[in-house]
Structure formats: C-alpha cells, structure tokens
Amino acid sequence: MKVLIFSARNFEKEYLKNSNNDKHKITFTLDALSSKTAIQAVGFDAVSIFSGDIACNNTLEKLKDFGVKYVALRSAGYDNVNIRAAAILGIKVANVPNYSPYAIAEYAAGLLLVLNRKLIEANNRVKHFNFSLDNLVGFDLNDKTIGVIGTGKIGSLMVKIMHGFGCHVIGYDITENSSLVDSYNLKYMPLETLCKTADIISIHVPLNTETHHLIDESLIEIMKPGVLIINTARGAVVETSHVIKGLKNKTIGGFAMDVYEKEHDIFFKDLSNTIPTDDMLITLNVMPNVLITGHQAFLTKEALTNIAETTIYNLDCWSEGLKTENELYK
Known part of the structure; x- marks a missing residue:
C-alpha cells in the first residue's frame, strides 16, 4: 500500500519506519493536510x-477523487476529521485510541x-545568578481539592496521581467510574459544584459539540478565587478569551495549557523569526502566571x-482487506 504521511515530524519518522519494516511504501511530507495540500x-x-x-468535507472529497481510500490518524482525537463525510464517500478512517494515557x-x-511552584521563573532567575525567593511562593498539594473533568483513561490516571499527592479528588463525567470511587475516594459531583469546590482543575475530556467551550465565563x-487550571485535552474545551478575563480579574490564579483553540498553523512550527499576530x-x-507548551504532552518514547x-497495524488490516477495531464511524 502506498501511504503519504502528512505533518511528518523528525521526532516520529524513525518510529514509523521501524514499525513499518518496509511493508508499505511510505512517503513523508512536512505539510499538513488541507484542501490545498490534498493534491x-x-x-x-x-x-x-x-x-x-x-480533513473537512472538501478535503475528503478531493482525497476521494485522487484515489485515496483510507485515512490513518496518528492521534486519539478525531475532531479534525469529518467522519460522516468520510463514511458517505467510502473512505475508511481509524485512530490510535490508546497510545499512552500515562504520558498525558x-x-x-x-x-x-x-x-x-513557579519553577520557570526560579530557573530564569538562577540563570542570571539571582537567588532571590521573592514572589516564588506556591502551596502544598497535600490536602488540596483537585477537580478532574473527564475520568476516562487519562483522567483516571490523573485521579490516581493526585490521590498519591494527598489531594481530595473530585470528578465530573457523564459516566462514573466506580473503581475510582472505591480505590481513590473520588467524589463525583455536578460540573458547577466541582468548579465552586476545587482549588485545582485538570481537564481531560475529548472535544465534541457538548464540550466545545465547556469552560466559559x-x-x-x-x-474559587485563585484556582489553578490545567488543560492537556483540547484547546477549544476552554473559551480562551474568558480565561484571559479570569486571569486579569484574579479569579484564576494560574493557567497551564499544552493545547490552544487556535493552534492550527501555530503549533509544531518554529515561528521564532516571525511577528506574532494572535492577540x-x-x-x-x-x-x-501562565504556562504554555506546544502540544507535547504525548511526546514520550512509549507513546x-x-x-x-x-498506525501501521491499521494500514496492515486495510491492505489485507480486513476491518480494524480502531475504525471510526458516524
């Protein structure tokens, strides 16, 4: 099978080559898939x-016209693919549902x-031989209340980790996990109650119509005034402009984000020599009090x-005329 790998980064090429082991004829391109690059x-x-x-409807239609029959995602999330359009066009789509919840x-x-603990600021000071401790005060995680929004595979591990720190863990999900309640004393509650109660909020939900801008004004x-919010899920789960307002009025004491709702055309690129335009x-x-990383939570050797x-397994199944259990349907 001839496969074109879009958005191929240097850090993943060797892993793909090793897994492929010359079974498929793969070609790498740094370009991201769009209606313009589909050709x-x-x-x-x-x-x-x-x-x-x-992979919107227009892009998928072009792929269909060009003879593409399969789309293999190298991610768990698939909000960037119009699954319904793919089904109508007869294009099979599969994802990687469980690459490493531990990494995230x-x-x-x-x-x-x-x-x-303000480690970035502390390190920057020491680089300049400034060993002052002013304005570096944090707080003990022990005995604090952390709200975990989304208790699936990743959220469940976050519950376990925070329980290990001695936190009181509360959770919100449309489906409750009784094993978390039994093993880690997780207390489920409505989202509004969680937001009123938590000293820290960590987001672990997929992006869909129900979770788009879930965290809003x-x-x-x-x-709680001074709450810390951590987002390693999807950028658009939070209304960024509302978060900025919360940071300015000090309702939010700190915000850490590995994802951004407008990260397309920004993340995974070196833009250090360009003038930023995203206000x-x-x-x-x-x-x-904001910590930003460029969508690297998944970036471990294991993941x-x-x-x-x-990804190669999904391609193997298709090349052999088989259905992979990772196929997505709408």
Missing part, C-alpha cells in the same frame, strides 16, 4: 494525518507542579512507539 495525495492509497491536519496524565501533573465566575496567545504568553505501531 499531494494523488497516486496514494492512504494518507496518515496528525491532530493539526484538517504525568505531563498534566508536571504542568501543575511547575505552575504552582459562567463557570469561571463561580470558581490572545500574545496576551497569555506575557502573563507570569511514539504505540502511535507508530497502531
């Missing part, structure tokens, strides 16, 4: 895309520690291995 897929049976690629949960915990207004990102980037292996 590169002429002559390919399948394309593989990442979270920053856009551990990273979320790391963001919390760095944000709370109405919820931020009822949060919200500029505002967040200059705030001392990259699992992503590559599952």
Whole structure:
C-alpha cells in the first residue's frame, strides 16, 4: 500500500519506519493536510494525518477523487476529521485510541507542579545568578481539592496521581467510574459544584459539540478565587478569551495549557523569526502566571512507539482487506 504521511515530524519518522519494516511504501511530507495540500495525495492509497491536519468535507472529497481510500490518524482525537463525510464517500478512517494515557496524565501533573511552584521563573532567575525567593511562593498539594473533568483513561490516571499527592479528588463525567470511587475516594459531583469546590482543575475530556467551550465565563465566575487550571485535552474545551478575563480579574490564579483553540498553523512550527499576530496567545504568553507548551504532552518514547505501531497495524488490516477495531464511524 502506498501511504503519504502528512505533518511528518523528525521526532516520529524513525518510529514509523521501524514499525513499518518496509511493508508499505511510505512517503513523508512536512505539510499538513488541507484542501490545498490534498493534491499531494494523488497516486496514494492512504494518507496518515496528525491532530493539526484538517480533513473537512472538501478535503475528503478531493482525497476521494485522487484515489485515496483510507485515512490513518496518528492521534486519539478525531475532531479534525469529518467522519460522516468520510463514511458517505467510502473512505475508511481509524485512530490510535490508546497510545499512552500515562504520558498525558504525568505531563498534566508536571504542568501543575511547575505552575504552582513557579519553577520557570526560579530557573530564569538562577540563570542570571539571582537567588532571590521573592514572589516564588506556591502551596502544598497535600490536602488540596483537585477537580478532574473527564475520568476516562487519562483522567483516571490523573485521579490516581493526585490521590498519591494527598489531594481530595473530585470528578465530573457523564459516566462514573466506580473503581475510582472505591480505590481513590473520588467524589463525583455536578460540573458547577466541582468548579465552586476545587482549588485545582485538570481537564481531560475529548472535544465534541457538548464540550466545545465547556469552560466559559459562567463557570469561571463561580470558581474559587485563585484556582489553578490545567488543560492537556483540547484547546477549544476552554473559551480562551474568558480565561484571559479570569486571569486579569484574579479569579484564576494560574493557567497551564499544552493545547490552544487556535493552534492550527501555530503549533509544531518554529515561528521564532516571525511577528506574532494572535492577540490572545500574545496576551497569555506575557502573563507570569501562565504556562504554555506546544502540544507535547504525548511526546514520550512509549507513546511514539504505540502511535507508530497502531498506525501501521491499521494500514496492515486495510491492505489485507480486513476491518480494524480502531475504525471510526458516524
């Protein structure tokens, strides 16, 4: 099978090559999939895309015309793919549902520690031989209340990690996990109650019509003053402009984000020699109580291995005329 790998980054190429082991004829391109770049897929049976690629109806129609029959996602989330349109067009789509929930949960915990204890500022000072401790005061996580929004595979691990820190863990999800209640004394409650109660909020829900801008002004207004918010889920789960307002009026004491609702055409690129034009990102980037990373929570050796292996597995199944259990339907 001839496969075009869109948005191919250097850090993942070797993992894909090793997993493929010359079974498929794969070609890498740094370009992201869009309606403009879809023409590169002429002559390919399948394309593989990442979270920053856009497989909208128009793009999928072009892929269909170019002879593409399969779309292999290298991510768990698939909000960037019009699954219904793909089904109508007869294009099969599969994702990587379980590459490493540990990578995301551990990273979320790391963001919390760095944000709370102001480690970036402390390190920057020491680089200039400034060993002052002024304005570096954080707080103990022990005995604090952390609200975990979304208790699936990643959220469940976050519950376990925070329980280990001695936190009181509360949760919100449309489906409750009784094992978390039994093992870690997790207390489920309505989202509004969680926001009123939590000292820290960590977000672990997928992006869909129900979760788009889930964290907005109405919820931020009822949060405890000084709350810390950690988002390693999807950028558009939070209304960024409302978060900025909450930071300015000090309702939100700190915000750590590995995802951004306008990250397309920004993240995964070196823009250091360009003039930034995104006002919200500029505002967040200059705030001392905001920590931003460029969608790297998944970036571990284990996760990259699992992503590559599952991506190739999905392609293997299709090439053999089989259905993969990772196929997505609408």
